[in-house]
Amino acid sequence: MLKFYYNPLSPNARRVWITLLEKEIPFEAILLNLDGDQLQPDFLTVNPFHHIPVVVDDGFQIVESLAIMDYLESKYPTPAMLPTEPQALATVRMVQMVTANELFPQVISLIYENEDSPQFAQAKQNIDKVLQFFTQVLGDRSFFGSQQLTLADIVAGIAIHSLPPLGFHLSNYSKLNQWSERLMQRPVWQKTKLSAEDFEAFKRRVRILVKLRRREMNKGNQAK
Known part of the structure; x- marks a missing residue:
C-alpha cells in the first residue's frame, strides 16, 4: 500500500x-511530529532533505508536493x-506556481511581521x-481551469483558506469567496481543515522557522 509521510x-x-482523499486512493498515513522525527536515520533514507510530504509507492519514493500530485x-x-x-x-499550472511563488510567501509575512511594519503592509x-x-x-468557472475540482484548487485553496484567520478576509473578492465556500462544502476539505488550535501551532512553527532561517542568513553574510 502507498505510504504517505505527513503532518x-x-x-x-x-x-x-487532500489529493489522496479526493481521489479515494488507499494509503498508509505515517505521521511525523516535526520535532525530530524528520531528522531520524530511518526517515532520511526516505527523504535526505528531511522534509514532508513524501510518498512511497511500491518502493518508488517521491518528494516535493507538486511532483507527488502529478504522480x-x-x-x-x-x-x-x-x-x-x-x-x-x-x-492550472499557472495558479499552482503563482500560489507557491507569489501568494504563500506573503502569507508567511502576515504571520511573521509586525502588523505596523512596512513589510506587513506590503504583504x-x-x-x-x-x-x-x-x-x-477563475472567471465564471466553478474551479480553476474547469467545472470540476483541479490540482490548482487544492494548492490555491489551502493558501487562501489561511487568509481569514490572519485577518485578511475575502469579502472584497466575491467570486473567490464563493469558490472558497464551494471548496469547504466538500467533505474532504472539512475533514482536513485545521482547527483554531492547530492553526496557532502552525503560526508558531512558521515564526520559529523564519527566525532560524534569518539567523542562518545573517551568519552567512557575516562570514563573507
Missing part, C-alpha cells in the same frame, strides 16, 4: 493529503484533476494583487 500542520503535506494524477486518473485542453492545463498589497489576478483567472 497536518504542513500546507504542502495537506495538498497531497498521483498520472497513476490514478479518476477522477481527473488535470484538464487536457492546452489553455485550461496552463491555467497585504501583494496578496490583494494575487487575489485580483485569481479572480480574473
Whole structure:
C-alpha cells in the first residue's frame, strides 16, 4: 500500500493529503511530529532533505508536493484533476506556481511581521494583487481551469483558506469567496481543515522557522 509521510500542520503535506482523499486512493498515513522525527536515520533514507510530504509507492519514493500530485494524477486518473485542453492545463499550472511563488510567501509575512511594519503592509498589497489576478483567472468557472475540482484548487485553496484567520478576509473578492465556500462544502476539505488550535501551532512553527532561517542568513553574510 502507498505510504504517505505527513503532518497536518504542513500546507504542502495537506495538498497531497487532500489529493489522496479526493481521489479515494488507499494509503498508509505515517505521521511525523516535526520535532525530530524528520531528522531520524530511518526517515532520511526516505527523504535526505528531511522534509514532508513524501510518498512511497511500491518502493518508488517521491518528494516535493507538486511532483507527488502529478504522480498521483498520472497513476490514478479518476477522477481527473488535470484538464487536457492546452489553455485550461496552463491555467492550472499557472495558479499552482503563482500560489507557491507569489501568494504563500506573503502569507508567511502576515504571520511573521509586525502588523505596523512596512513589510506587513506590503504583504497585504501583494496578496490583494494575487487575489485580483485569481479572480480574473477563475472567471465564471466553478474551479480553476474547469467545472470540476483541479490540482490548482487544492494548492490555491489551502493558501487562501489561511487568509481569514490572519485577518485578511475575502469579502472584497466575491467570486473567490464563493469558490472558497464551494471548496469547504466538500467533505474532504472539512475533514482536513485545521482547527483554531492547530492553526496557532502552525503560526508558531512558521515564526520559529523564519527566525532560524534569518539567523542562518545573517551568519552567512557575516562570514563573507
